[in-house]
Amino acid sequence: MKLIIKIAWRNIMRHRGKSLVIGAILFLGAFLMTVGNGIISGMSRGLQKNIVEGFTGDIVLISKKQETDNVFIEFMGKAIEPLYDFVKIEKVLEKQDYIKSFVPVGKNMAALLNDSENGAPGYSFVMGVDFKRYMEVFPENITPIEGRLLEPGERGAIIPTGARKEFFNTTGTWYIPRGDTLRKENLTEEAKSVTDLECKDNVVFMGFSTDNSTSDIRLDVKGIIKYKALNSIWGQFVLMDIESFRQCQGYFTASDSRVELSGGEKELFEMGGEGLDALFSDDALIVEESDRAVVDEKSLFSDSPVQQQAVTADLDEGVYNMVLVHLKDNADSKESLKAINAVLEEENLDVRAVPWKSAVGQIGSTAVIIKAALFVFVMLLFFVAIIIIVNTLSMAALERTSEIGMMRAVGARKGFIRKMFLGETGLLSFAFGGAGILAGIAVVNIVSLFKIKSDNDMLQLLFGGDTFNPLLSVQDTGLAILQLVLVTLIAVIYPLLVAGNITPLDAISRE
Amino acid sequence: MKIIEISGLKKNYPLGKTTVHALRGVNLDVEKGDLLSVIGPSGSGKTTLLNIIGCIDRASDGKVVIGGKEICTLNDRQITDLRLHHIGFIFQTFNLIPVLDALENVEFPLLLMKTRSSAEVRKRAEKLIDEVGLSEYKKHRPAELSGGQRQRVAIARALVTSPDIVLADEPTANLDSVTGESILELMKKMNEIEKTTFIFSTHDPNVMKYAKKVVKIKDGLIEEESAS
Numbered sequence: 001m002k003l004i005i006k007i008a009w010r011n012i013m014r015h016r017g018k019s020l021v022i023g024a025i026l027f028l029g030a031f032l033m034t035v036g037n038g039i040i041s042g043m044s045r046g047l048q049k050n051i052v053e054g055f056t057g058d059i060v061l062i063s064k065k066q067e068t069d070n071v072f073i074e075f076m077g078k079a080i081e082p083l084y085d086f087v088k089i090e091k092v093l094e095k096q097d098y099i100k101s102f103v104p105v106g107k108n109m110a111a112l113l114n115d116s117e118n119g120a121p122g123y124s125f126v127m128g129v130d131f132k133r134y135m136e137v138f139p140e141n142i143t144p145i146e147g148r149l150l151e152p153g154e155r156g157a158i159i160p161t162g163a164r165k166e167f168f169n170t171t172g173t174w175y176i177p178r179g180d181t182l183r184k185e186n187l188t189e190e191a192k193s194v195t196d197l198e199c200k201d202n203v204v205f206m207g208f209s210t211d212n213s214t215s216d217i218r219l220d221v222k223g224i225i226k227y228k229a230l231n232s233i234w235g236q237f238v239l240m241d242i243e244s245f246r247q248c249q250g251y252f253t254a255s256d257s258r259v260e261l262s263g264g265e266k267e268l269f270e271m272g273g274e275g276l277d278a279l280f281s282d283d284a285l286i287v288e289e290s291d292r293a294v295v296d297e298k299s300l301f302s303d304s305p306v307q308q309q310a311v312t313a314d315l316d317e318g319v320y321n322m323v324l325v326h327l328k329d330n331a332d333s334k335e336s337l338k339a340i341n342a343v344l345e346e347e348n349l350d351v352r353a354v355p356w357k358s359a360v361g362q363i364g365s366t367a368v369i370i371k372a373a374l375f376v377f378v379m380l381l382f383f384v385a386i387i388i389i390v391n392t393l394s395m396a397a398l399e400r401t402s403e404i405g406m407m408r409a410v411g412a413r414k415g416f417i418r419k420m421f422l423g424e425t426g427l428l429s430f431a432f433g434g435a436g437i438l439a440g441i442a443v444v445n446i447v448s449l450f451k452i453k454s455d456n457d458m459l460q461l462l463f464g465g466d467t468f469n470p471l472l473s474v475q476d477t478g479l480a481i482l483q484l485v486l487v488t489l490i491a492v493i494y495p496l497l498v499a500g501n502i503t504p505l506d507a508i509s510r511e
Numbered sequence: 512m513k514i515i516e517i518s519g520l521k522k523n524y525p526l527g528k529t530t531v532h533a534l535r536g537v538n539l540d541v542e543k544g545d546l547l548s549v550i551g552p553s554g555s556g557k558t559t560l561l562n563i564i565g566c567i568d569r570a571s572d573g574k575v576v577i578g579g580k581e582i583c584t585l586n587d588r589q590i591t592d593l594r595l596h597h598i599g600f601i602f603q604t605f606n607l608i609p610v611l612d613a614l615e616n617v618e619f620p621l622l623l624m625k626t627r628s629s630a631e632v633r634k635r636a637e638k639l640i641d642e643v644g645l646s647e648y649k650k651h652r653p654a655e656l657s658g659g660q661r662q663r664v665a666i667a668r669a670l671v672t673s674p675d676i677v678l679a680d681e682p683t684a685n686l687d688s689v690t691g692e693s694i695l696e697l698m699k700k701m702n703e704i705e706k707t708t709f710i711f712s713t714h715d716p717n718v719m720k721y722a723k724k725v726v727k728i729k730d731g732l733i734e735e736e737s738a739s
Contacts, residue, residue, distance in 0.1 A: 003622050010610035411595025411623050504567040
């Protein structure tokens with residue numbers, strides 16, 4: 001081995017030009033590969049942090065009736081199917097030791113009704129949450145930049161900057177929190193150019209639920225918020241208290257669950273199919289006074305939702321659309337998903353669990369595509385590097401036919417010649433590739449210090465958040481070393497065959 | 512004692528649609544300790560004969576036995592080991608490993624054998640370098656040596672493993688006459704010291720005086736065998 005290393009090293013020094021070419025390719029390949037790994041790793045971690053920890057949780061529970069898994073960013077699809085059994089779901093989830101926390105939310109689209117003369121109605125995703133509980137699960141997700149966040153049990157809406165901008169573009173109205181003054185520094189360029197800017201401190205939403213029982217609801221704007229990361233995406237989600245959301249979407253609210261029904265009312269509500277048809281038959285028109293089901297509509301549906309008192313009932317008794325589940329740090333997401341689905345099935349609940357990537361639809365797939373594209377780019381780079389190295393080493397082997405043939409003539413086996421070439425390439429790979437990896441580590445660490453920010457959606461996906469934060473773990477560095485070793489081994493296979501097959505006769509023939 | 516037995520040796524080279532018959536049935540026996548010179552004009556088959564004896568090329572027909580082993584039946588690894596342990600080579604031009612100095616070049620075959628310690632290898636190589644008169648140049652690389660000095664290193668390397676046979680294909684072809692004669696003198700001396708069989712080819716009739724036995728080859732056949 002000592003002899004092989006000695007000859008290999010001296011050959012590298014003897015053929016400095018070729019060694020430098022191969023070394024430069026290995027350096028560049030290893031450098032780009034390390035930086036690429038850093039970007040991919042940073043992106044993965046950023047997405048994990050900003051989507052999972054900031055918005056969706058690791059796993060999302062949705063109704064079995066829900067056709068598509070994509071429940072967050074579905075622009076053209078149907079409304080999200082409601083979940084009626086959260087109380088039961090909660091009991092099941094609380095027993096699972098791999099779950100860290102969970103929060104039920106309502107989520108659908110809603111139209112922002114425009115009662116001004118100018119502009120068209122706006123549209124937005126709306127999320128109804130028990131705000132106290134939501135903030136316990138996503139404590140650092142949102143920051144108020146105007147007004148404040150919702151108090152526990154308080155009715156109202158908080159509008160993200162992205163949604164406010166969209167609302168202004170479509171309705172011509174600039175929304176500000178109730179009791180707050182217009183902050184000109186927060187106006188968009190378009191809003192600044194308007195001389196007579198119309199400002200409002202309340203919104204009227206009309207929900208888009210599945211059962212066509214939506215109603216419009218007027219809510220005070222309590223605050224304007226900014227999401228900590230990926231604000232350009234999550235900034236389209238208006239948050240409101242869960243009871244207002246339910247009323248807006250025409251869902252069964254927690255207040256509804258507290259309404260005491262008489263026997264006749266219950267009978268009427270539980271009636272269905274032929275029973276309902278019978279209500280409108282001729283026979284039904286002639287009934288005994290005592291059998292008549294009297295429904296006090298006022299007790300069921302409040303005529304002015306925004307005037308309702310704070311809900312004192314258990315909010316969980318109403319309808320939600322999904323449950324966002326955070327897993328414990330050491331929990332395996334795939335195994336946990338299987339386990340949750342198994343236990344939900346066992347309990348005969350009308351719920352299924354989907355991974356966050358499926359739940360965010362395009363964002364998850366775009367992230368995967370960007371990640372795959374980066375990976376393909378790095379692999380392509382390797383492929384080109386391999387071709388160049390193979391070509392250069394093969395040429396080097398052929399140019400050294402006399403030397404190799406003579407070695408074979410005096411007793412060197414094919415294995416010795418191959419080891420000698422492998423030694424040369426290995427030394428180059430170790431020196432230049434190692435330097436490339438070290439340079440890549442340095443660049444990744446230096447770039448992450450700059451905290452480069454972007455508002456661009458695609459860049460934010462690439463960054464995994466608002467800030468470009470490439471990251472290299474020990475595993476990533478190990479992966480880079482492994483990739484370098486693989487490239488070296490793949491690149492050297494053909495030249496080794498060429499060198500090993502040189503015979504003393506080839507050398508003599510060349511002379 | 513016969514160290515080489517050759518009978519009915521033929522070697523054909525296909526050359527396009529025709530075949531060149533380089534050797535057309537050579538019969539030759541070489542005794543251990545011989546200093547044999549194979550002479551003949553260019554294209555007579557000298558190099559081909561030496562290549563086959565040295566297991567560098569394979570015969571088209573016939574039988575070659577070296578040290579009791581029929582070489583036609585050996586595989587690549589066995590042939591390589593046979594060259595390493597039993598045959599030394601001195602070539603016309605390509606001779607030394609350019610990145611190793613003179614002493615390291617001489618050590619090279621011994622290191623491949625892996626049968627001696629580093630100290631033993633160094634001692635043996637230094638002895639040979641000394642015998643070929645290059646003690647002062649042992650740390651010089653081939654590029655820093657003259658043609659004659661390189662051939663001396665090649666002779667030392669060929670002898671370092673104490674082979675049964677040393678084959679030298681026109682070892683003086685690229686040397687001036689004085690240097691060439693000194694190389695042949697050296698080979699003769701080493702033949703006497705090491706008792707190694709030397710076979711060298713040449714097309715220079717003046718070289719014959721250094722050989723104990725001369726084989727004259729022409730058109731792929733041995734024309735004459737004589738003791739000098």
